[in-house]
Amino acid sequence: MLRVEQVTKKYGDFLALDNVSLELKNGVYGLLAPNGAGKTTLMKMLVTLMKPTSGRVLFKGEEILKLDEQYRSRIGYLPQHFGYYKHYTPTQYLLYLAALKGMPKEAAKARIEEVLDQVALLHVKKKKMKKFSGGMIQRVGIAQALLNDPTVLVLDEPTAGLDPKERARFRHLLSELGRTRIVLLSTHIVSDVESIANEIIMIKNQRLLYKESVGELCERLNGRVYEGKVDFERLPIIRRDHVVLAEKQEQNGMLVRLIAEEAMQGWEQKEPQLEDVFLYEYREEEVS
Numbered sequence: 001m002l003r004v005e006q007v008t009k010k011y012g013d014f015l016a017l018d019n020v021s022l023e024l025k026n027g028v029y030g031l032l033a034p035n036g037a038g039k040t041t042l043m044k045m046l047v048t049l050m051k052p053t054s055g056r057v058l059f060k061g062e063e064i065l066k067l068d069e070q071y072r073s074r075i076g077y078l079p080q081h082f083g084y085y086k087h088y089t090p091t092q093y094l095l096y097l098a099a100l101k102g103m104p105k106e107a108a109k110a111r112i113e114e115v116l117d118q119v120a121l122l123h124v125k126k127k128k129m130k131k132f133s134g135g136m137i138q139r140v141g142i143a144q145a146l147l148n149d150p151t152v153l154v155l156d157e158p159t160a161g162l163d164p165k166e167r168a169r170f171r172h173l174l175s176e177l178g179r180t181r182i183v184l185l186s187t188h189i190v191s192d193v194e195s196i197a198n199e200i201i202m203i204k205n206q207r208l209l210y211k212e213s214v215g216e217l218c219e220r221l222n223g224r225v226y227e228g229k230v231d232f233e234r235l236p237i238i239r240r241d242h243v244v245l246a247e248k249q250e251q252n253g254m255l256v257r258l259i260a261e262e263a264m265q266g267w268e269q270k271e272p273q274l275e276d277v278f279l280y281e282y283r284e285e286e287v288s
């Protein structure tokens with residue numbers, strides 16, 4: 001339905017994305033990569049806020065830049081930082097955006113009730129947003145992206161500022177939405193997408209690394225994830241010889257989770273998790 005064809009993006013001489021091709025159908029896609037990998041760049045091209053340096057993006061076979069408003073009316077977008085008016089209530093703010101989108105007022109009012117309900121903000125619809133927590137503001141942002149009931153929903157780090165309960169509710173909402181549309185969300189937080197994404201898209205060295213289900217990604221590390229207890233003296237050697245995924249201090253030593261290319265005597269083999277894949281693939285990069 002949405003096809004990215006050999007898209008490259010340069011900022012001057014700086015290469016941000018290199019020859020990325022992928023296809024998105026209805027479902028939830030998690031764009032998972034460390035900060036600076038090019039997630040925002042890709043998303044901005046998908047919502048026509050930026051043009052690829054080369055390559056193109058097609059929606060149902062037609063170039064999105066040519067479809068123009070016809071395509072734009074079908075997308076919902078939550079930018080990483082979105083502007084809102086703190087003296088407005090969510091209803092006023094959404095009415096304003098609906099007017100900009102050309103929605104008739106009565107239809108907009110009904111739709112606003114629906115989307116505020118979806119993000120659990122109906123009870124504060126008449127409260128000024130200046131009193132809202134970061135998580136509530138983020139939910140207003142999600143509501144505005146849903147206003148036109150988009151076919152393509154693009155959310156740039158939508159869970160920033162959400163507390164664990166809000167994150168759980170949000171995951172539930174996205175799985176619902178993904179049944180009938182394309183939902184693409186970027187994050188560097190594995191748990192945001194692990195349970196809901198039909199596929200995970202990973203970018204590394206400006207290129208598409210993987211576009212696979214969580215199961216397929218984890219399969220890649222099958223038989224190579226081990227856990228064991230290491231005493232403190234041996235720890236530097238373990239760190240030198242292996243990719244260490246996690247360390248947890250315990251009595252008289254450290255519980256270490258690592259990747260081993262060969263069987264580890266006395267260590268317990270573990271089922272790989274998405275977090276392991278993320279830490280392994282981005283091991284030389286800063287992970288935040």
Ligand SMILES: Nc1ncnc2c1ncn2[C@@H]1O[C@H](COP(=O)(O)OP(=O)(O)OP(=O)(O)O)[C@@H](O)[C@H]1O
Pocket residue numbers: 011014016033034035036037038039040041042080
């Ligand atoms: N307008 C710009 N001019 C020059 N370089 C840019 C510009 N926008 C982004 N970049 C660079 O391109 C790379 C990719 O940026 P991008 O914002 O797409 O990454 P990201 O994965 O979304 O990270 P983050 O989550 O930190 O925003 C970064 O190295 C960034 O510094």
